Amino acid sequence: MPIKIGQDPFFKRVESGINDRQMQKAVSSAQERFQKRRREATEELGNWEEWRKWGEAIRAHTMRYLDYYLEQLSENVSKAGGHVFFARTAAEANEYIIRVIKSKQATRVVKSKSMMTEEISLNKALEEAGCEVLETDLAEFILQADDHDPPSHIVVPSLHKDREKIREIFARLGYQGSAVPEEMTRFARNYLRKKFLSAEIGITGCNFAVAESGSVVLVTNEGNARLCTTLPKTQITVMGMERLVPTWEELDVLVTLLCRSAVGQKLTTYVTGLTGPRREGEGDGPEEFHLVILDNGRSNILGTEFQSILHCIRCAACINVCPVYRHIGGHAYGSIYPGPVGAVLTPLLAGYDEYKELPYASSLCAACTEVCPVRIPLHELLIEHRRKIAEDEKKAPPGERLAMKGFRLAATSPKLYRLASKAASIMAKPLTEEAKLKTGFGPLKPWLETRDFPAPEQETFREWFQKRRKKGENS
């Protein structure tokens, strides 16, 4: 599927998220666990803030010389016997991948989790080209079996589903067991193992590529990415162009940050470094290796005030602390990238026309900024989006523009400001019961739907202070 998920407009999506108690329960308990594990893992490592700064410096350096490191990467992949395809668009990438698969006369494709391939709707393109595509990450497998339900989280895409729902989905594949996670997982293992053994093509994402050696590094727990890169004869790895590090020294730092931030592990069960296809005389691993490096709108972010969002290593720590995400769930963002990172990234990749509400879906509490392992100032980027929407694109509601002009007028003229604050208390008077506003108009209206509002005091602080000073002068 492309970045966009669902057809409903933003507020409709929010409404259905907010009313989905089962999803909220799942998300809220997951967030709690994620947060606890992350906290423990970062504390145990020690000097976490220093590690974060290191990560930030590495990402900033890599972006500054992105063309250089991508060139180095491609040279080294080629030296190791792999093919590299630079794709500017989703269409170019999909077309190339289909061409490779067709040249092998293959149809059976197994995939490990990759947000990049979600972004370019690769599965759909492959199915249209006659391939059988199987997602093998447990969460992705669940979603695929549920009639291609979209992901709601970038690390655990099926976060919004509970065990009972998953049992129902597996029943469609012939599962007759209970809703116990172990039993359902065994079912998926056996079901997918057979598919792995007969698959011709393995497609993976890429957590990091290492420029100095032309390696692709996969960070996983289940082992499906290892199977995808061990059994099929052809491996195709699809990477966002920003997902690389200069050397293994930087890889160490980013993997250290990623595993702790994403799942609170010191290392995930498998960290796999793949350099080219299998060598002459080796018995397993792919005979052919293709690396597809994708732009798909990312280069438009380079050189802008949003460049730091390209530093993202997709750990989802920001999603796991976000209170807005907790209440509306991943699908409400209308994008495969939900949460704070999604609210920043999605409008950049897919435009304001469709996504201009996302930057406002944040109380700017900065919990995201606080946990980001590479110190992306996420809440500041949300404000920057709002600035662009209001000032450059002029897409903010006219009422808001007017209000802000009024605000500027009042807040730069002390006289007018005093007058306005006094007027507030006079105007509010008839609406007041027991010093609480019960009815109101304009922006107060939505507020008052769920909350009381204090009635302005008869005497403002400033009046009190003046009176008091006069008294002091007189006595």
Add this chain to the structure above:
Amino acid sequence: MRVSLFVTCLTDVFFPEVGKAVVEILERLGCEVDFPETQTCCGQPAYNSGYHLETKEVAEHMIETFEPAEYIVTPSGSCAAMFHEYEQLFSGQPDLQARARALANRTYEFTQFLTEILQVDDLGAELHATATYHPSCHMNRLLGVTEAPYRLLENVKGLKLIPLPHAHDCCGFGGTFSVKMNAISSRMVDEKAQHIEETRAGLLIGADCSCLMNIGGRLSRLGKPVKVMHIAQVLNHLRQRGDEKDAD
């Protein structure tokens, strides 16, 4: 020591008692408090909504207003944090940027000023209540003031402070967010209200009137018997005159 009070617009109009408490405390500690008359708002409503041209004008006005001040003290972590944003707002204008930096360097949130500059932890306050404290996001994360309020509250005689579960979760205010995304904001404040209720505290203390207005507004609508006080009001509840000075 001369202190210029930046009272903030919300406090000025809706919570003047908070401003009074700040003045009384500072004076009691020997500060000479002045109130620059031309002060308005820190500009955050415009800034957070993306109207940065407008914000700059407001910021310039505030820089001018507080230029003569030795120390600027404000009973809001959020507004204090906004003063710290001015510098980057004026990037490309070195002159204003330098003035903005100087302003930020002299600006303190109220509890920060008490503990860091005046170096007091015990204000001789007394308040017999079971309370819980909500730390505001901006004060906590943007300004980095985390310990000061707890240290001050620990020394309030008779005050029993119950830890607030998920204390660091946002209350859902977020300025225009609370009306623009009312449905989400309401859920967030509901969750906060619930966590407060779980503590069984009869008093909620905070250091930012905006969050307190939000949480208090929800508690009141739900008919919850929880009193809401700004930390300045709590700290101004004096030991010897405790009863007559009930600031609520």
Add this chain to the structure above:
Amino acid sequence: MTILNRDAFLNKLAERLGRPRMREEIQKPEWDQARLVPPEDRKGCEEWVERLEKQAQLNRTTFFRIPADFLPEAVWKMIKKAGAKTVITWDDVRWNEYGLDPALNAKLEEHRIRLQQWCDEQAAESISLAEQAMIGITFSDLALAESATVMLLNGRGKGRSVSLLPHKYIAIIPRSTIVPRLTHATREIRRRIEKGELLPSCINFISGPSNSADIEMNLVVGVHGPVEVTYIVVDDR
């Protein structure tokens, strides 16, 4: 091998970055924070062994530590206990060096348990045997104490499947290969690169049994990879 569409792609990036393409070599910075990880690795010291053991338990990995002389006997007991009919291993000189051949080999033969060495020439059969085998055994090339991780350099005779397809995986860890953390492994890898070596086609870092928390965040051990993992730390010969 082919590299397609590179120039147009990279030119655009350079343009967006507001400069011509980077042609001369970039010297990456000396990171200040490199001091966070001490340079010396004190390979195999007691502290690392203990840390590895502690973390292995957290990773749900069974841990044993034995003198080298007992290795064949220890592995034999594990195989017997698991009731394995087929065991697959790497074709690895260390198998002889540590006396597994002949001691263990003989024992297995005696009990009619099939011991299959990975054979690149008959890869299809090896894969199929690995898939059916109850147990896969390899030596580890380096072990990381902090995360209880074994590093495997796969290659000729050392198939990726051996540590992946069987139900149970046993890693034999020579004590002298234990280093503090990932940093020390990546440093070793960089030394190879600096010497101009091509890296192995597949380097695995494995930290216990495969697992997933995708269903309600409940940790389930054993998804696509091995369901059980055992580490045997042996004092070097």
